[in-house]
Amino acid sequence: MSSDSQFCHEKGLAFLEARSLTKTYQVGSSAVHALQSVNFTAMQGDFVVINGPSGSGKTTFLNLISAIDRPTQGEVLIQGVSTNTLSERQLAQLRKDKIGLIFQSFNLIPVLSAAENAEYPLLLQRLPKTERAQRVQAILSEVGLADLGKRRPNELSGGQRQRIAIARALITRPKLVLADEPTANLDSETGAQVMDLMRRLNEEHCVVLLVVTHDPEVARYARRQVRIRDGRLMEGEGS
Amino acid sequence: MxxxxxxxxxxxxxxxxxxxxxxxxxxxxxxxxxxxxxxxxxxxxxxxLADETGAVQVGSEGLFENSSTGYDYLIPPGQLEQVVAIVSTMPGLVGVSWQLNFAGLVGDEQGSTLIVGRGIVPCSDVQAYECIVSSGSPFEETSDREVILGVALARKLGVAPGDRVNIATGTVSGNFNAATVVVSGEITYALEALEEQLGLFPIAFVQRLLKTDGVERILIRIDDVDQAEAFAFELQQHLQSASIPLVARTWKELNPSxxxxxxxxxxxxxxxxxxxxxxxxxxxxxxxxxxxxxxxxxxxxxxxxxxxxxxxxxxxxxxxxxxxxxxxxxxxxxxxxxxxxxxxxxxxxxxxxxxxxxxxxxxxxxxxxxxxxxxxxxxxxxxxxxxxxxxxxxxxxxxxxxx
Structure with a gap:
């Protein structure tokens, strides 16, 4: 935690940049522009909410930022390195070490327990078992689920599942956490709890937190809001 | 994980x-x-197959190569004793037996037909013919002027156990000889063609019929058929050391099928x-x-x-x-x-x-x-x-x- 706090002092540094980011899908003979020349910058410790109506390009934007998809044009730079220059293997490495992902439907692995789900990214990093166990215990305590580690996802409530998903996203201590509609499948009370947790983690871990949502309640938690409409990004507009 | x-x-x-x-x-x-x-x-x-032929057989090369004339291939009693003495010292041995086969005629006053006669040692450890006798009785140690006929041959001749048949063949010196024997039993055989001609006799009787004291081949039974090659190889070396002009053949060599x-x-x-x-x-x-x-x-x-x-x-x-x-x-x-x-x-x-x-x-x-x-x-x-x-x-x- 101390190293995170120390790093967070460098809040003025640009961690993430999107330059002229464009994504075009070919549907039959016509081209669909999901994202058009988007420019975006996030500083270390930023908590940004990206909102916009359905089909506006929010998830496409998140996919490109998280390096699980490649842009048609433009580039994404993470700590100054363009993802366009990275191979599949290097992109996997980048996601594994620097990016935490939170999905709308939690996307937990059903055959793994809550603790094992949270532990999975550490396995990919080949950390020793004892260190993995310590980190899992710590992160589960942090998200308030220390006693439920042995439960399978289907034995947890929606809010608990999303907390496990958050734990999984944060366990590798990533510098960038991307959440796609993290409260969409939760009731408002649980959604508020999850967002409280995310804001706290953003502050304590000093990660760049990008949350895609069309829920105005979620937008309240952010320090900065951007809006995407028809594939174009507009800075500073709330929903 | x-x-x-x-x-x-x-x-x-x-x-x-x-x-x-x-x-x-x-x-x-x-x-x-x-x-x-x-x-x-x-x-x-x-x-x-190994029960039928023995795991290993010893005989003259001419017999196995089918290149002998007349009864040149017969093993004299002295060599038989030598081979039995050698084999008796070898590990894995279960039993030794010998055969003397001939071709002749079998019949009675009604008619006759060809017979492939096989002279065997009654009650030997090597061939278990007792278990395939379908009617009548197998040989006993004292059996002499008796024959066990193939079922098909007995049917052809119209005889049954207890009946008498005449056997005629040439002796080793080329003369004619004949004898009357009692049908002791009948056996079934996998090859019907052979069952129509096969007759088993006590070897002592066949020797008298052919007027010889020699035998055609020595049959050896061992406890592990899979060791036949090794056994035959070792035996061959012993035979050569003892200057015995005979060869050892495994059941596999004798049954190319x-x-x-x-x-x-x-x-x-x-x-x-x-x-x-x-x-x-x-x-x-x-x-x-x-x-x-x-x-x-x-x-x-x-x-x-x-x-x-x-x-x-x-x-x-x-x-x-x-x-x-x-x-x-x-x-x-x-x-x-x-x-x-x-x-x-x-x-x-x-x-x-x-x-x-x-x-x-x-x-x-x-x-x-x-x-x-x-x-x-x-x-x-x-x-x-x-x-x-x-x-x-x-x-x-x-x-x-x-x-």
């Missing part, structure tokens, strides 16, 4: 896994039955293995393809978290390996149980090319179990390669959009 995850995934859809396992187990059981039967059939044929029987069974086993491999391959392929495609979203999640394609591919292959291993273990257990039950019900048959009936048992050797294990594992893994590869190559975004 990868092992744990793959193992848990195997049991995720129990009905589907049960179907895959059932296919593997059924294939396994069929394969064990086929290989067990083939193994036993070959062993029975081998044993039966065994090689073709072995090839036939080999091809049969190979086809069965291939058939089962194809059955398991396509059944498991279908199940794994559906099972893996249903988990595309999970694959997308793991890939998004940073898992490489190799890891995803490996986890699916591992899952298929678990399926194959579990199927093989179940298959082995069920097969062994079924084979033990089958073997407990003692059937008997006369294997191809053999004369003496053998009990049908399904063999339970390491090969019979290991070959099906390898076959189902190979098929299961092979069937997993394509769906695993396809799933590991799926685009992450598309995989995450899967329902």
């Amino acid at each position: 990868q092992l744990k995850t793959s193992l848990r995934n195997v049991f995720r859809n129990r009905r589907r896994t049960a179907f895959s396992l059932a296919v593997i187990v059924v294939g396994f059981v069929i394969l064990v039955s086929v290989l067990g039967f083939v193994g036993e059939a070959l062993q029975s044929t081998k044993t039966s 065994y090689a073709s029987i072995e090839s036939f069974y080999g091809a049969f086993s190979g086809l069965a293995m291939m058939g089962i491999a194809v059955l398991v391959f396509f059944s498991v392929l279908e199940v794994l393809t559906i099972s893996f495609l249903e988990r595309s979203r999970e694959v997308g999640t793991l890939r998004a978290l940073g898992a490489g394609r190799g890891r995803v591919f490996g986890s699916f292959i591992l899952e298929a390996a678990f399926l194959g291993i579990i199927g093989a273990i179940l298959g082995a257990l069920i097969s062994v149980a079924l084979v033990l039950v089958f073997n407990a019900i003692a059937f008997s048959w006369i294997p191809p090319g053999a004369a003496i009936p053998q009990s049908i048992q399904l063999q339970l050797s390491p090969t019979v179990i290991i070959m099906p294990i390898l076959t189902v594992l190979f098929s299961t893994l092979l069937s997993a390669i394509f769906p695993s590869w396809r799933n590991s190559r799926i685009e992450i975004v598309r995989a995450l959009q899967s329902v």
Whole structure:
């Protein structure tokens, strides 16, 4: 935690940049522009909410930022390195070490327990078992689920599942956490709890937190809001 | 955790896994039955042939090469004694016997027909003719002017045990000789053509009939037929050291048809293995393809978290390996149980090319179990390669959009 706090002092540094980011899908003979020349910058410790109506390009934007998809044009730079220059293997490495992902439907692995789900990214990093166990215990305590580690996802409530998903996203201590509609499948009370947790983690871990949502309640938690409409990004507009 | 995850995934859809396992187990059981039967059939044929000819025979080269004239090939009593003395010192020996065969005529005042006469040592440890006497009685040690006729020959002559028949043949010096013998019994024989001509006689009688004190061949029975080559080799060396101008031949050399029987069974086993491999391959392929495609979203999640394609591919292959291993273990257990039950019900048959009936048992050797294990594992893994590869190559975004 101390190293995170120390790093967070460098809040003025640009961690993430999107330059002229464009994504075009070919549907039959016509081209669909999901994202058009988007420019975006996030500083270390930023908590940004990206909102916009359905089909506006929010998830496409998140996919490109998280390096699980490649842009048609433009580039994404993470700590100054363009993802366009990275191979599949290097992109996997980048996601594994620097990016935490939170999905709308939690996307937990059903055959793994809550603790094992949270532990999975550490396995990919080949950390020793004892260190993995310590980190899992710590992160589960942090998200308030220390006693439920042995439960399978289907034995947890929606809010608990999303907390496990958050734990999984944060366990590798990533510098960038991307959440796609993290409260969409939760009731408002649980959604508020999850967002409280995310804001706290953003502050304590000093990660760049990008949350895609069309829920105005979620937008309240952010320090900065951007809006995407028809594939174009507009800075500073709330929903 | 990868092992744990793959193992848990195997049991995720129990009905589907049960179907895959059932296919593997059924294939396994069929394969064990086929290989067990083939193994036993070959062993029975081998044993039966070795019972008939002896595991090793000693005779003159001219006899085995069919290049003698007249009775040149006969072994004089002195050499017989020497060979018996040598063989008696060799490990693995069960018994020694000798034969003197002749061709002649058999009949009565109604008519006569050809007979292939075989002079044998009554009650020897080498040939168990007693067990194939279908009517009448086998020879006793004191038997002399008696004959056991092939059932077909007895039918042809219209005689039965207790009747008398006349035997006529040429002596070793080329003169004519004849005698009257009592039909002691009848035997069945695998080759009907031979059964129509075969007659067994006490060797002492045949020697008197042919006016010789020699024998044609020495038959040796050993405790392990598979050691016949080694036994024959060692015996040959002893014969050469003792300057005895005789050669040793194994049952396999004396029964060249065994090689073709072995090839036939080999091809049969190979086809069965291939058939089962194809059955398991396509059944498991279908199940794994559906099972893996249903988990595309999970694959997308793991890939998004940073898992490489190799890891995803490996986890699916591992899952298929678990399926194959579990199927093989179940298959082995069920097969062994079924084979033990089958073997407990003692059937008997006369294997191809053999004369003496053998009990049908399904063999339970390491090969019979290991070959099906390898076959189902190979098929299961092979069937997993394509769906695993396809799933590991799926685009992450598309995989995450899967329902």
